Amino acid sequence: MDIAVETRALRRVYKTRSQEVVALDGVDLRIGRGERFGVLGPNGAGKTTLIKILVTLLLPSSGAAFVDGLDVVTQFRELRHRIAMVSGGENVGFGMLKVKEQLWMFSQFYGMPSNPAKRRIAELLERLGLSDAADRRVSGLSSGMRQKMNLIRGLITNPRILFLDEPTVALDVGAARDVRDEVRRWMAEDPTRTVILTTHYMMEADELCDRVAIVNRGRIVAQGTPSELKQQVQQNAIVDIQLSPGRRLLDALREVDGVAGASVAEQDGIDRFTLLLSSDAALGGVMRIVEGSGREIRGLQKREPTLEDAFVKLVGRGMAEEEQG
């Protein structure tokens, strides 16, 4: 395999006045050229830290990282020609510039000849359906348009490796789909391009990534193709239960014999629990706990495993916030 990114025992500690935070704790990764690689993890897992080290903005505390064969610590000047990064929700640039002006400005920091840069910008604006916004001021863009503009910024300079840190966070369904479609199209144009993206959205990782690493508390707890990861939960029964609000149940459910993982997400005043059972027999224990709590069952389904279920099993909890109560 031709390697695009490699890390060895990568570790990063943040020191603040009051404490030390271990953000990455021995990360070993090998990402092949041409891969669409996803990094999945809950809040604070270390995803952004990993990206910032790979794009030369942050030094590792120990360990090593190579991008496109270059050491991120010592060969960062050469490396900076070959990479780009776009983060979700970023608000960069200058609000009073027009969209096309702002994109041109960033291309100049890479020394691109002006006219080819302008042509490329027009072409990418067209592709993302932003041609009409080319002359609008950056400050007047909707968040979806802004994020598409940011993605274009990352693509103008033809990076060998593109880093996307939660590129669709807080976007509506349509804008998120446009962003993902463009990433796919850009990758399809040249099989030697590589994308590394972090995300909170399982569906995004499942749909967009060839391979995924699941990160928790600064460590990689699993990696593989989405279907390999799903296979980890293939022998489990997946049960969704919807309950009326009530006292906290998650810990009790995790204690039940035969429950391999449990997560909950609140939606429209209903707590949606997802349980991974190592055998159907465990359902009896679960029902006893639920009935004992006095909470009302609003629905119960058994279904095929998803990447989210694999995540719950590996990390022990869901991607969404923990149960309130």
Place this chain on the structure above:
Amino acid sequence: MSHPSAVRIFLKTIVARAFPRFVGSYRNRTWIVTETLLPLIGTIAMIYVYRALHAPARYLGFVVLGGVLLAFWQNVIWAMATQFFWDRGQGNLELFAMAPTSLAAILLGMALGGAYLSLTRAVTVLIVVSVLFGVAYSTSGILPALGVFILTICALYCLGMLLASVFLFYHREAWHLADALQEPIYFLSGFYFPIRSLGAFVGGVGSLIPLTLGLDAIRQLILPGTPQFIPLHWEIVAVVGQIVLYAVLSQVSLRYLERLARQDARLILRST
């Protein structure tokens, strides 16, 4: 892999970073008041103070030239030196830093984009006050004075780059320091009176600020009768020396502090 040369990137970066500053001042014109009317009032107020004190007529010329250079000094301190501090807050700094360009070029571009504001301000003060109060200049000194002026501005921008790198790292402390030093610096660099009046020691300390000697040299050239601090040619040599000194120091410190910033996570905004 072949890339555009470093020189090419450097020059393109200067132009590209000057652009938003330039466009911004065109699209938002409140600066016309803040950059011309207000400094004009400040300079005129100073002139009335000198009049009330019955200062010799040539002091009016000192005040005008001081007001001219003050415009550039404020651009360097409040726009250039603090630039990275704002850029980080916007998330721009990380994109500037991870591009294969130099932070020095970003700073120079930003300063250049703002220089014409300073120039407008300087020219307004120069012409309006000189005409209103009938300040006379020696015409033969004007061209050499222009040369000294350009050298002084170069030295000043090199100092600005040095300060910007210091701000990047010690932003809060640097902020307070710049604020606290503002008045003493106005005093030490003799914006409103000849530096000679400060005596050799204080004048010598003040001479570390590139404006001090440049301003004194310009005054000697076009306001005959200015008390001499040190001989004119030495002042010019000193300003050229400052260009070299501050250019080298700022490069060293930008590189050193960029590394330190990568180590201490100071280039990036904390996201969580």
